Amino acid sequence: MFKTSLRPKHIAFNVKDAGYWADINSVSVESALESRNKRLIESVDFCIKNKILIFTFNLSQFHIENFAQNMDSIVDLLNNLADNPLVHDKRIKVSVLGKWYDLPSKVVDAIKTVVDKTADHDQYFLNLCLNYDGQEEILNSLRIILRSIQYEKIAPDQLSKQLVKDNLYSSYYIPPDLIVNTHDHTTNGFLLWDSHNSKHHFSKVEFNDLDKKELKKALDFYQDN
Secondary structure, three states: OOOHHHOOOEEEEEOOOHHHHHHHHOOOHHHHHHHHHHHHHHHHHHHHHOOOOEEEEEOOOOOHHHHHHHHHHHHHHHHHHHHOHHHHHOOEEEEEEOOHHHOOHHHHHHHHHHHHHOOOOOOEEEEEEOOOOHHHHHHHHHHHHHHHHHOOOOOHHHOOHHHHHHOOOOOOOOOOOEEEEOOOOOOOOOOOOHHHHOEEEEOOOOHHHOOHHHHHHHHHHHHHO
């Protein structure tokens, strides 16, 4: 039995490129991406059933040759979330972190739609990292702070860790308690600032194979470490 007192409030999933899963399973990249989207929805449902309030998925890792297919898959995912009964029944607010506004217009339009449709939801929180880079996130925060200093809105000695956090993409959310990494033992700078005190679980399976049994292993890891 998972102890309520040790339940994470925020789980982040570092989703790696689906192309590798396609290769080892001898399926098309399109099929792998479709499977990835399905697994993401299932993971959201698992988190909700375990009373986890915030769940973040890094969808920025993919081979450039799969860019077009990945963008189409992202649009499909966003459209699904915009009208998904689970999202609205459980009042899941969907946010997108990263430089998503630089993505193709069809992706930007789909992002705006799902964000608008879930803007008033406030029970659970789903974050999707798109066109996201952990180092760039910190640099972007520092650029904002430096402009504030330049225009004398703040003094240099006011620079603090909290001020950096306040200007991150993830400023509205508490840092993840647990980060689940799939495929390998690299973190790719995912939530680089926010992961300072996070526990990292390195799953032995690809994200597409991250079923309830594997997700339970991640929660057990969090409880035992």
